[in-house]
Amino acid sequence: MSASTLPPFDPADPLGIDDLLSDEDKAVRDTVRQWAADRVLPHIAEWYEAGELPGIQDLARELGSIGALGMSLTGYGCAGASAVQYGLACLELEAADSGIRSLVSVQGSLAMYAIWKFGSEEQKQQWLPRMAAGEVIGCFGLTEPDHGSDPANMRTFAKRDGSDWILNGRKMWITNGSVAGVAVVWARTDDGVRGFVVPTDAPGFSAPEIKHKWSLRASVTSELVLDDVRLPADAVLPEVKGLRGPLSCLSHARYGIVWGAMGAARASFESALGYAKTREQFGKAIGGFQLTQGKLADMAVELHKGVLLAHHLGRRLDAGKLRPEQVSFGKLNNVREAIEICRTSRTILGANGISLEYPVMRHATNLESVLTYEGTVEMHQLVLGKALTGLDAFR
Ligand SMILES: Cc1cc2nc3c(=O)[nH]c(=O)nc-3n(C[C@H](O)[C@H](O)[C@H](O)COP(=O)(O)OP(=O)(O)OC[C@H]3O[C@@H](n4cnc5c(N)ncnc54)[C@H](O)[C@@H]3O)c2cc1C
Numbered sequence: 001m002s003a004s005t006l007p008p009f010d011p012a013d014p015l016g017i018d019d020l021l022s023d024e025d026k027a028v029r030d031t032v033r034q035w036a037a038d039r040v041l042p043h044i045a046e047w048y049e050a051g052e053l054p055g056i057q058d059l060a061r062e063l064g065s066i067g068a069l070g071m072s073l074t075g076y077g078c079a080g081a082s083a084v085q086y087g088l089a090c091l092e093l094e095a096a097d098s099g100i101r102s103l104v105s106v107q108g109s110l111a112m113y114a115i116w117k118f119g120s121e122e123q124k125q126q127w128l129p130r131m132a133a134g135e136v137i138g139c140f141g142l143t144e145p146d147h148g149s150d151p152a153n154m155r156t157f158a159k160r161d162g163s164d165w166i167l168n169g170r171k172m173w174i175t176n177g178s179v180a181g182v183a184v185v186w187a188r189t190d191d192g193v194r195g196f197v198v199p200t201d202a203p204g205f206s207a208p209e210i211k212h213k214w215s216l217r218a219s220v221t222s223e224l225v226l227d228d229v230r231l232p233a234d235a236v237l238p239e240v241k242g243l244r245g246p247l248s249c250l251s252h253a254r255y256g257i258v259w260g261a262m263g264a265a266r267a268s269f270e271s272a273l274g275y276a277k278t279r280e281q282f283g284k285a286i287g288g289f290q291l292t293q294g295k296l297a298d299m300a301v302e303l304h305k306g307v308l309l310a311h312h313l314g315r316r317l318d319a320g321k322l323r324p325e326q327v328s329f330g331k332l333n334n335v336r337e338a339i340e341i342c343r344t345s346r347t348i349l350g351a352n353g354i355s356l357e358y359p360v361m362r363h364a365t366n367l368e369s370v371l372t373y374e375g376t377v378e379m380h381q382l383v384l385g386k387a388l389t390g391l392d393a394f395r
Helices: 023-039 044-050 056-065 083-096 098-118 121-132 244-278 290-318 324-348 350-354 360-372 377-389
Strands: 138-141 157-161 164-175 182-189 192-199 221-231
Touching (some): 023 083, 098 182, 098 244, 324 350, 324 360
Antiparallel strands (some): 157 164
């Protein structure tokens, strides 16, 4: 094997992972990358600093028009893309900002997925086409002020009143809450945990926005307040009872995060690599120092290992073989490594690393949320620990 006959080394794809992609996969990736470059990157620092996502309804419609909402679902106006293609889209969106990827994940993998998987045909017809088009934004209310990692003890309760349901309770940290037209809300009933499709104009429903966040600032995060919200009998998701419902939605969304986190890592790494080649100290580019090269090499190894892992899990999902423990494996590794890549990139940029002129600190602070939501690091360690030992250490 002579080096001259080999394909050239590509710093953007050192392992040649692109070889795993079909032309259709690449087209999906390029479309989403271009959209993010045009619509998000020119504004994101400003939005982040202001702590808002202006024009979110327009952004949602545009994301709908490129097929990014409920992307891997079939029918009802959804794109029916493969799991790998959905993952590639998540990576490209999160390379722009985790807030944009969160908008898409919550819409497609949590709110739409819950209705698509567990809803009645009427619920699907009523909501999914408009959600796929981005005309209606959805949110997913599981977490409560006093119940995060342990949702089994949630307090939100739905009681029967004739054939109607009356919902009371509070949900906390709900992405898209204040801009949603529909909320999928999980509540206890006399018959176990059930999911409810709640139009957000229902009397008694409100969704005040949570301000003063230092992470995911370009994302809407809200409290959901349910004060005697009366819903008709057919508001309940008929096809699931118990925590299996929300947990299977979370597994679907976590899969997207396995890819997405590597987008934030890629953007930070690229920023650090570019800087290292041009910034000079002690008479030469800092990328020429061995200590900097050590950081760059280690980051490249973890970045591309993470992308490879995401591909592997995507292929298993497409083959119908992906287990929840394997999703935990991917989320645990990739988010943890992504945040390390951001922190190391920050050191290479020196003081400039703390500036919003560069994306690195924004990605690092975003990933603090990503590390916590959809199951904290510790929860995924416990999932894997249980799978490895057969011993439950959750309580
Ligand atoms: C920006 C953002 C957006 C979010 N969006 C949504 C959303 O759209 N919908 C939604 O329902 N939720 C959402 N969440 C909530 C998120 O899912 C929860 O924050 C998460 O599940 C953790 O719950 P908690 O914050 O209450 O932490 P806690 O559960 O109180 O955990 C605190 C700490 O204790 C640790 N811990 C808990 N139990 C154990 C144990 N048995 N062993 C060891 N350690 C343990 C945890 O790992 C963590 O480190 C969002 C959160 C954020 C920050």
